[in-house]
Amino acid sequence: MSALLAVSLIAPLALLAACLRPAWRQAVPAWLTVAPLPALAAALVVLGGTPLSVELPALRLGLTLDLPGALLLGVSALLWSAAGLYAAAFLERTTARLRFVVCWLLTLTGSLGIFMADDLVGFYLLFALASLPAYGLIAHDDNAPAWRAGAVYIAFTVLSEAFLLMGFVLLAAGDPLGSIQIRDVMAALPQSPWRDGALALTALGFALKIGLVPVHGWMPLAYAAAPIPAAAVLSGAGVKAGVIGFLRFLPFDASMPMAGELLVVFGLFSAFYGVAIGLLQSRPADVLAYSSISQMGVIAAVLGMGLAIGNDDTVIAGAFYAAHHVLAKGALFFAIGVVAMTAAPHTRPTLLLAAVVALGLGGLPLTGGALAKLAIKGPLGEGLVGTLANLSAAGTTLLMVHFLACLARLAACEPPPGIALGFALPWRLVALAAIVVPWLTYLAGGGSLGEALAPGALWDAAWPVALGAVFAVAWLRWGDGVPRLPAGDVLGAMERTFHSTYSLGAATERVDRVLRHWSPAALLLVMIALVLSAAMTI
Numbered sequence: 001m002s003a004l005l006a007v008s009l010i011a012p013l014a015l016l017a018a019c020l021r022p023a024w025r026q027a028v029p030a031w032l033t034v035a036p037l038p039a040l041a042a043a044l045v046v047l048g049g050t051p052l053s054v055e056l057p058a059l060r061l062g063l064t065l066d067l068p069g070a071l072l073l074g075v076s077a078l079l080w081s082a083a084g085l086y087a088a089a090f091l092e093r094t095t096a097r098l099r100f101v102v103c104w105l106l107t108l109t110g111s112l113g114i115f116m117a118d119d120l121v122g123f124y125l126l127f128a129l130a131s132l133p134a135y136g137l138i139a140h141d142d143n144a145p146a147w148r149a150g151a152v153y154i155a156f157t158v159l160s161e162a163f164l165l166m167g168f169v170l171l172a173a174g175d176p177l178g179s180i181q182i183r184d185v186m187a188a189l190p191q192s193p194w195r196d197g198a199l200a201l202t203a204l205g206f207a208l209k210i211g212l213v214p215v216h217g218w219m220p221l222a223y224a225a226a227p228i229p230a231a232a233v234l235s236g237a238g239v240k241a242g243v244i245g246f247l248r249f250l251p252f253d254a255s256m257p258m259a260g261e262l263l264v265v266f267g268l269f270s271a272f273y274g275v276a277i278g279l280l281q282s283r284p285a286d287v288l289a290y291s292s293i294s295q296m297g298v299i300a301a302v303l304g305m306g307l308a309i310g311n312d313d314t315v316i317a318g319a320f321y322a323a324h325h326v327l328a329k330g331a332l333f334f335a336i337g338v339v340a341m342t343a344a345p346h347t348r349p350t351l352l353l354a355a356v357v358a359l360g361l362g363g364l365p366l367t368g369g370a371l372a373k374l375a376i377k378g379p380l381g382e383g384l385v386g387t388l389a390n391l392s393a394a395g396t397t398l399l400m401v402h403f404l405a406c407l408a409r410l411a412a413c414e415p416p417p418g419i420a421l422g423f424a425l426p427w428r429l430v431a432l433a434a435i436v437v438p439w440l441t442y443l444a445g446g447g448s449l450g451e452a453l454a455p456g457a458l459w460d461a462a463w464p465v466a467l468g469a470v471f472a473v474a475w476l477r478w479g480d481g482v483p484r485l486p487a488g489d490v491l492g493a494m495e496r497t498f499h500s501t502y503s504l505g506a507a508t509e510r511v512d513r514v515l516r517h518w519s520p521a522a523l524l525l526v527m528i529a530l531v532l533s534a535a536m537t538i
Helices: 003-018 037-047 067-091 097-113 120-131 134-138 144-173 182-191 195-210 218-225 228-238 240-249 257-278 284-309 314-340 348-360 368-380 384-409 421-444 455-481 490-516 519-537
Strands: 052-056 061-065
Touching: 003 037, 003 052, 003 061, 003 097, 037 052, 037 061, 037 067, 061 067, 061 120, 067 097, 067 228, 067 240, 067 314, 067 421, 097 120, 097 134, 097 228, 097 240, 120 144, 120 182, 120 240, 134 144, 134 218, 134 228, 144 182, 144 195, 144 218, 144 240, 182 195, 182 240, 195 240, 195 257, 195 284, 218 228, 218 284, 228 240, 228 284, 228 314, 240 284, 240 314, 257 284, 257 384, 284 314, 284 368, 284 384, 314 348, 314 368, 314 384, 314 421, 348 368, 348 384, 348 421, 368 384, 368 421, 368 455, 384 455
Parallel strands: none
Antiparallel strands: 052 061
């Protein structure tokens, strides 16, 4: 069974190798849906109670799959498989197919492998593989918005990896035995002289990946620019590379109140900020991007609470919540593509199913989202943080109603010839999985049906959704007059500031040219050099 871990990485790489041969290249898109299935099988084995571990000496890579990793790997593999079917249909209608397929398979390899890596080097390499090749997916359309989104994404990605590299070096330096196994460096962390620096740098790297405010600007641009299948996997599975990073590298077995509270503050701020700015968007993809910022903020708040009190149970709770988000967000991006290809009179079934999935993100009772909310109730507690998390669920409901209104306006004005099965089937499969899979996982893990359906649990799930629905009615009635904000919000100001430095550079060059032809300038430079030399000898 442990060989499944190796096959999970080999399968997409084998398809990548097949692209080298022109005779096989045309058949590769049809196999995209098959490539993630070994990873799905491995996740099911672990969820069944059998941990898996394997060493790959040729690659100098060790793979281990535990319960939190299996939760995220299973749903990510399911989403990637469904998205592969959608991508195969998409590639029949687009150009630059080879580049898309190559970037898809590389990103898939990293996105699945990151949940299994058990050492620092392997984790870093797979994290990079899950991130850098995604540029080709985001910039696939070869137009100005896609180029801008890709450039911004790469800038944030490289910055994230730079922080991680520095953090991992400090983590490795803190182990007196020189091990690079994640479990070893984390066990040695409490006594490490580099503990605070290592945690700060790694946390910054993962915060960039999950889009916590204020380092969130790349996410709306990337998700809006990417084609639907790419946006679905990046928003659902790709961003979870940051979540698994927090789960692996935060010391939940030790109480760190200050660090935990700081993560809670940034998480809750992101949760409300994502809702507020998302309401000022008019394109469904932009709304979903800000919803992801909000949901990642909730996860950060949950993990921060666990870190503050040293609660190991937070790991499973955070993984379960994130697993539901993988499926729900992937399904809603598929819904955008399906609705855009459907005539307005025939969108009702799609919109109805999309409404159930979307409101599930707010905790709609009996949905997978209600179970996800139940899972994080313990770590969040009943105090101020728990209350704010419930209010953020109400805000998510409001934002999802706004998304559904934007989605309905996206319907095709004229009846298209028909929707290919490759587009409709992934949408229905992942939407149903977002509702059913959390229940199956919850019950298989020993969860009590009576606890999930208890009147108190149903009320805790229902009242934030009801409150959000009330706000949504008011927003739909009077919100049209509110000015809209460009996707990326603060990023626009950052770009303008950066562009304003161009004139400073040009002015510096002009001054330099003048000084080069001014004889006193040469004497002045010599004097400065002499003064500096004298200062160095003191």
